[in-house]
Amino acid sequence: MANIKLQPPRGTRDLIGEEFRRHHHVIETARRIAALYGFEEWATPIFEDTRVFARGLGETSDVVSKEMYVFQDRGGESVTLRPENTAGVCRALVSGGLTQSLPRKVFYAGPMFRYERPQAGRYRQFHQIGAEILGAAEPLADAEVIACGHHIIRELGLDEGVVLEVNTLGDAPSRDAYRAALIAHFSANRDKLSEDSQRRLEKNPLRIIDSKEAQDRALVADAPTIETFLTDAARAHWDALRRHLDGFKLPWRENPRIVRGLDYYSHTAFEFVTDRLGAQGTVMGGGRYDGLVEEMGGPPTPSVGWAAGVERLSMLLERGGLTPAAPRLVTVIPVGEAEEGAALALLQSLRAAGVAAEMGYRGNLKRRMERANKQGARAALILGEAEVSRGVAQLRDLDAGTQAEVPLAEVAARLG
């Protein structure tokens, strides 16, 4: 063996055993629930032309400016490992000419990549599930996509530790007016702001609202809220959304401090947050993005959606003691080589009947029993010379420790 110690690249990890089962459970549950809401699943490429993200997410957003895995392929094209999938879905909608048949509901699941410092609930390769409703300007679409997300969280058994918070970012005119008001408010007290927030004042004043710094909080407390700057259309959308959330019977609360990081959001912004994951409290987040499809070269296509972090949901499952159990097999054990043929036949008949079963490759009866126990098998089927000659097997229940002789023809039915 070479003496170099190979490890997964920084910020990536192997999903094995319990971790894989949790991960898989999250995705399968989401897939099943999304289907109930009429979402169809898409799979878009894991890397795209860099422009898809640079244009879609906003050149100045952190994701684009410092977190993208960008590289030149052998043909000299600049490609990027997707840091999120909404831009890719919009690009696919346009590429495939699907803007002819709207609205469409899309679900996806897969790995995303962001070059950042790993910490709790944050990885360089992480996984997201997501749902998008493309081509629907109605607030009802916002509410339904949120209802779907909530349903998934509830189905996973995580709704107790997770709360839904919603906010409105308004439309462009509302936001511009609000932004100007915030700049005016904070500029007057510029020297009282934290260093980070002074920088935000230049780059993204809305972010100051969301600051964790104590010194900022005081100024934020008497800062204007967007409420007073909403246009009639934006207000109507916001009112209708809240009405529909109640219509769906969702528990939610307003949080005027929700500011989403990507440039494409407008109107609705929401997050499902938890206090059980340390600094990474957002488990699912999304909002409305009415201009993104146009950025991809398509027609105006108002849309709304969310993405959820599979690792974060998975961590909540772990902490809640909700890790799915490993499947339990039936183990076939031939006592000696002479019984191997009969054992293989029995093994395949079990599998054909839909009973998960396996047979060890080596070892005497005792070793095979030990192994079956260690693997968590639910039953062992022992075949010795006497059993084979009489067409039966010893069926041992490994939990109860009871054992009975069963005709081979009836074994599968007994284990079904």
Next chain:
RNA sequence: GCGGCCAUAGCUCAGGUGGUAGAGCGCCAGGUUGUGGUCUUGGAUGUCGCGGGUUCGAGUCCCGUUGGUCGCCCCA
């Protein structure tokens, strides 16, 4: 991109003020003839993350580096 803490067997961790490594679990083999989970006997395993430095001598001190972890920024 910035900061705190950490890095010893497969895993969880002990190893006062520096003197060439230990436990539990796990793993392997037994406790005679076709039966696991309990019990019992014995056994293997580490270039103490990596690279320098101080020292007669470093797992133990110093520097660097890589990785992990937690936090900031930002985000799922």
